[in-house]
Amino acid sequence: MELLKTVSETRQFVASQKEEKRSIGLVPTMGYLHQGHLSLIHTAREQNDTVVVSIFVNPTQFGPQEDLDRYPRDLEKDCRLCTQAGVDAIFMPTANEMYPGRFLTWVQVQELTEVLCGASRPGHFRGVTTVVNKLFNIIQPDRAYFGLKDFQQAVVIKQMVQDLNIPVEIVAVPTVREADGLATSSRNEYLTPQERARATVLYRSLQIGRQLIEAGERNVHSVREAMVKEIERQPNTRIDYIAICDPSTLVPVDQIKNQVLLALAVWIGNTRLIDNVLVEV
Ligand code: PAF
Helix, strand or coil: CCCEEEEEHHHHHHHHHCCCCCCHHHHEECEEEEEHHHHHHHHCCCCCCCEEEEEEECCCEEECCCCCCCCCCHHHHHHHHHHHCCCEEEHHHHHHHHCCCCCCCCCCCCCCCCHHHHHHCCCCCHHHHHHHHHHHHCCCCEEEEEEEEHHHHHHHHHHHHHHHCCCECCCCCECCHHHCCCCCHHHHHHHHHHHHHHCCCHHHHHHHHHHHHHCCCCCHHHHHHHHHHHHCCCCCEEEEEEEEEECCCCCCCCCCCCCEEEEEEECCCCCCEEEEEEECC
């Protein structure tokens, strides 16, 4: 497995793969790899000749009060997991390699980034789309893999690729969950054992919403209220948002029909977790 640290050595690696007509699958990550990332890597492994994983804790997608400095890192373990999973190369640039000196160009998707996580994390998606664009330009993948736990991120990136005619297929991969339903996330690492037990409330609340809809409930407020109530039963939790929305526009719906996305962000102590489920009506 190649360890690529600079843009220029990565371009050389990419050129050699293209010369051999090998298709490239890219799995963009911020490291601290877990089962969710491994599921992206396995899917990429099945669908491409060459798999590149990028590991870069992208500073531009963190707000000033957010967890950039304490974001968990374990490069040694990440490399081991990637080797075991048959990854061909890891692109692991420094912040200076990605953002050297004056940086004045941003990629911003409108509307889709103003709701849900975008409403409470201003600038977050601008940082994501900008760095993903840079990764696409450096690695020129045929396909790129994103987890559906970050449903909004996948929708935003698909929109960007469509709007800017970027020649990459975006593959969205289902959320991987722990045995008790908690979606895998690097941020689960922050939770104390007591908070970890409480964190199961996110998926439980989504299941309550889903079950109500499947049982015939069509009133958005009733579904939302039941979800809120479940979360408020837990001490030291605070709801950032609970939304019932259209999965393609991310706009809240006032009628439950066709397909709806139940999405939420909840603070468990000092850790903000997100999760979602798609419900067929
Ligand atoms: O989902 C993530 O880990 C990040 O937002 C991404 C896509 C790697 C961009 O930094």
